Amino acid sequence: xxxxxxxxxxxxxxxxxxxxxxxxxxxxxxxxxxxxxxxxxxxxxxxxxxxxxxxxxxxxxxxxxxxxxxxxxxxxxxxxxxxxxxxxxxxxxxxxxxxxxxxxxxxxxxxxxxxxxxxxxxxxxxxxxxxxxxxxxxxxxxxxxxxxxxxxxxxxxxxxxxxxxxxxxxxxxxxxxxxxxxxxxxxxxxxxxxxxxxxxxxxxxxxxxxxxxxxxxxxxxxxxxxxxxxxxxxxxxxxxxxxxxxxxxxxxxxxxxxxxxxxxxxxxxxxxxxxxx
Numbered sequence: 001x002x003x004x005x006x007x008x009x010x011x012x013x014x015x016x017x018x019x020x021x022x023x024x025x026x027x028x029x030x031x032x033x034x035x036x037x038x039x040x041x042x043x044x045x046x047x048x049x050x051x052x053x054x055x056x057x058x059x060x061x062x063x064x065x066x067x068x069x070x071x072x073x074x075x076x077x078x079x080x081x082x083x084x085x086x087x088x089x090x091x092x093x094x095x096x097x098x099x100x101x102x103x104x105x106x107x108x109x110x111x112x113x114x115x116x117x118x119x120x121x122x123x124x125x126x127x128x129x130x131x132x133x134x135x136x137x138x139x140x141x142x143x144x145x146x147x148x149x150x151x152x153x154x155x156x157x158x159x160x161x162x163x164x165x166x167x168x169x170x171x172x173x174x175x176x177x178x179x180x181x182x183x184x185x186x187x188x189x190x191x192x193x194x195x196x197x198x199x200x201x202x203x204x205x206x207x208x209x210x211x212x213x214x215x216x217x218x219x220x221x222x223x224x225x226x227x228x229x230x231x232x233x234x235x236x237x238x239x240x241x242x243x244x245x246x247x248x249x250x251x252x253x254x255x256x257x258x259x260x261x262x263x264x265x266x267x268x269x270x271x272x273x274x275x276x277x
């Protein structure tokens with residue numbers, strides 16, 4: 001018989017509900033903090049990032065220490081629970097693990113922000129690519145996280161062998177298509193990281209920059225590492241890299257410049273939707 005470890009120390013079901021609300025609220029706030037730190041660029045303070053990283057890590061370790069029985073840890077390592085969990089307990093396990101792995105990934109992103117603290121030009125673009133790569137690796141792992149829990153839940157002989165096998169097979173088929181999509185997105189992020197050139201244009205020569213006025217239309221300052229877009233407009237690489245984190249068109253003429261690609265998470269953001277199935 002499955003015994004969900006909500007005892008007098010841990011809680012009843014309502015306690016689990018409030019725990020889920022709490023860790024989700026912390027994760028949402030952490031996402032805002034990380035985005036603000038990313039936007040600060042060279043003004044980021046290492047001490048602040050170290051403090052944020054420590055707080056994130058303490059929060060993750062604290063949650064897993066409080067629920068230190070293996071009913072949370074086994075699915076975290078892709079191992080099905082020992083016993084068949086009731087439906088709402090399965091949801092709780094998945095939501096806690098899904099939230100905590102995002103919180104843990106934020107510590108990795110904080111370390112990347114420390115490494116790229118004074119990033120400019122190519123390094124700024126590389127920072128965005130690394131943050132995007134971490135997020136797509138996280139999305140792939142999160143797609144796999146619910147699998148062992150639902151596999152154990154659906155493989156319940158009390159429903160009858162035929163029905164149990166059928167629902168398990170349907171779920172795994174659905175999951176396979178989802179995972180393949182996440183793998184493709186992750187590989188696209190790896191490919192973007194390995195690309196040396198600027199995929200929405202090319203680096204401009206000094207003569208081209210002078211001919212364009214040597215003044216960036218975005219920051220209104222002298223161009224630093226000028227980039228010539230396909231529409232022939234020239235901007236600082238820092239400015240235009242940040243622009244293309246959100247847009248696909250030229251800042252001046254609105255011509256479509258950046259090809260359709262995977263979504264960028266270069267602003268430090270994390271996907272906030274829960275991966276329940």
